[in-house]
Amino acid sequence: MTRIGIVGFGHLGKYLYEKLENDKNFEIVFVWNRSEIRDCDSLDRKYVLTNLDDFIKHKVDFIIEVAHPVISEKYGDKFLEHAHYVIGSPTALANQDTLNKLNAASAKFNKKIYVPCGAFWGANDIKKMAIQNTLKGLKITMKKHHTSLKLEGSLKEKLEKQSNWDSPLVLYEGPVRNLCHLAPNNVNTMAVGALCAQNLGFDHVQACLVADPNLTDKHVIEIEVTGPFNEKLNQNFKCTTVRSNPAIVGHVTGNQTYDSFYYSLLETLDDVNSFGIFVC
Ligand SMILES: NC(=O)c1ccc[n+]([C@@H]2O[C@H](COP(=O)([O-])OP(=O)(O)OC[C@H]3O[C@@H](n4cnc5c(N)ncnc54)[C@H](O)[C@@H]3O)[C@@H](O)[C@H]2O)c1
Numbered sequence: 001m002t003r004i005g006i007v008g009f010g011h012l013g014k015y016l017y018e019k020l021e022n023d024k025n026f027e028i029v030f031v032w033n034r035s036e037i038r039d040c041d042s043l044d045r046k047y048v049l050t051n052l053d054d055f056i057k058h059k060v061d062f063i064i065e066v067a068h069p070v071i072s073e074k075y076g077d078k079f080l081e082h083a084h085y086v087i088g089s090p091t092a093l094a095n096q097d098t099l100n101k102l103n104a105a106s107a108k109f110n111k112k113i114y115v116p117c118g119a120f121w122g123a124n125d126i127k128k129m130a131i132q133n134t135l136k137g138l139k140i141t142m143k144k145h146h147t148s149l150k151l152e153g154s155l156k157e158k159l160e161k162q163s164n165w166d167s168p169l170v171l172y173e174g175p176v177r178n179l180c181h182l183a184p185n186n187v188n189t190m191a192v193g194a195l196c197a198q199n200l201g202f203d204h205v206q207a208c209l210v211a212d213p214n215l216t217d218k219h220v221i222e223i224e225v226t227g228p229f230n231e232k233l234n235q236n237f238k239c240t241t242v243r244s245n246p247a248i249v250g251h252v253t254g255n256q257t258y259d260s261f262y263y264s265l266l267e268t269l270d271d272v273n274s275f276g277i278f279v280c
Contacts, residue, residue, distance in 0.1 A: 005060045008067025009033035029058045073098045077105035086114045090191040094180030116264030119257045120192040130199045137226035138197045139206040140190045146211035147250045155182040165213040172209040177202035216249045
């Protein structure tokens with residue numbers, strides 16, 4: 001049985017707890033949240049950690065962060081001393097020091113770091129191209145209703161200044177790296193893209209964040225991939241996907257993204273129990 005600790009008990013943490021708690025292959029050994037957990041009858045209180053530093057008192061195989069990017073910065077390397085680490089807020093990895101620290105701990109303690117692809121469509125195809133250096137460009141555009149955006153710093157000011165919501169507002173265009181700390185909860189998908197596109201990375205994968213007043217029932221993500229130029233045929237390889245995910249206005253994440261996150265966990269955590277055909 002795989003022993004799991006969950007760090008963060010908001011929408012995603014609760015969703016994962018309920019799924020994993022009902023699966024005989026997994027045992028939840030602890031759940032931590034920054035504030036007291038009040039609204040979950042199905043949670044057995046014996047699992048609740050009041051101080052996150054006490055995670056070391058538990059024997060745990062995987063620790064899943066679904067709270068905030070700051071957790072990876074403060075605890076990621078400590079978790080990796082004891083367990084494999086699943087990161088739900090990969091915008092944390094746009095900070096090169098955090099990324100270096102976690103990679104070093106992963107190598108030192110022989111533990112893996114997993115980042116579920118969530119809403120990032122086509123991750124495997126993009127990874128294949130990046131590894132072979134045939135990925136020449138990647139642009140990720142995320143469009144959400146303005147009430148679904150939780151922004152920081154200059155982007156927060158830009159959004160607050162906008163009073164006339166007749167048309168979409170482009171909040172940011174540029175490298176993914178500079179956007180992650182300004183929209184830490186909204187652009188995990190872009191961070192996943194920058195990690196998949198390892199030959200381009202956070203500085204060369206392009207981001208575009210749009211607040212769109214018309215998107216009252218969905219989040220839209222466009223991914224534009226550019227591959228090598230074929231001189232004979234005078235054109236590049238190109239692939240564009242548009243993911244339209246039904247989402248209630250004001251919500252940060254659509255339901256299909258929770259399901260995608262959970263499936264990534266099943267693939268990762270249940271690996272040893274799996275058999276049969278694998279499409280790879
Ligand atoms: N990768 C993905 O596909 C994906 C999908 C959904 C959410 N997320 C990310 O996972 C995290 C949780 O998402 P959610 O939808 O459950 O959000 P949520 O707001 O419902 O819950 C977040 C929880 O983390 C806690 N928290 C908030 N700020 C914190 C901080 N600075 N330090 C410690 N704890 C803090 C809150 O108390 C809350 O219980 C967010 O960072 C979100 O961006 C990732």
